[in-house]
Amino acid sequence: MVEKTGEHSPEGAIFIGAGVELKGEMTVPGCATVDGRFEGALNAKSLVVGQTGHVSGEINVEIAEVRGTVGNNLVVRSRLVVRSSGAITGSCSYSKIMVEEGGELSGSIEKIAPAAPEQKIVSIQRGD
């Protein structure tokens, strides 16, 4: 579901391993993977919360896949996937959603307009 933006990705990524706690503000151009704990503000293209992961604060991402827990406030501009072990508590906004049986949604849930597709400017060279 979530694009892998690991070592081969041109976009920067971050991995917070199990047992690691991080507080603060992060802007991640690629994928943020959280198996530990993160509290604070996170802006990323995609967010993957592992089974042992816990994320809370102001989270703003394009795509999210949740196997652990996410506190408020989560804004997913495109696709939100909550796996069977995942739980979202607090306020959550999404454009598209999928929740597996066993997944938890608690709090205020809101659908938002889908993110506008990125416009790519392509230069055209005449072949003559």
Added chain:
Amino acid sequence: MYDCSLITVPQHEDEVAEYDWENFPPSMHRKGKTSFCIIDECTGIEGKLITRTAFVHGQVRGLVFAEHVTVEPTGRVDGVIFCRKLTVLGSVRANVICDNVLVRNGGRLSAALKYRTIKIEPGGMVGGKFQRRVIIDGQARTPAASAGIQQAV
């Protein structure tokens, strides 16, 4: 003679949470084989609908109290739903207390929802205040279990 007027509709959230669906009268009558209701696309109901299984293709405003409720793609329910299993392919704007919720592709659920399990398929849309009922010692509980239910009938 089956008399549905003898069925007591739960008035409080904890009554719904602890409701004994195994002894739900419509499910017990003739083993539930004849207790179902289809509301067709051209039919609207205002009031209370009590049955074992409800298939809603039309519109219901009021209370739906059933073991299984399926709101079909053309269906719409506004009001209150107490059920064991709710499947949404159409539109629901209601206070919902149920055990299992399934929102299928194209289904729209806008609700104050208390549930045990939820599944949302791709293409389903949900919104509102959601709360999971946790099971303690075999009984479902929510933090505000003692609060009354606002019935929008």
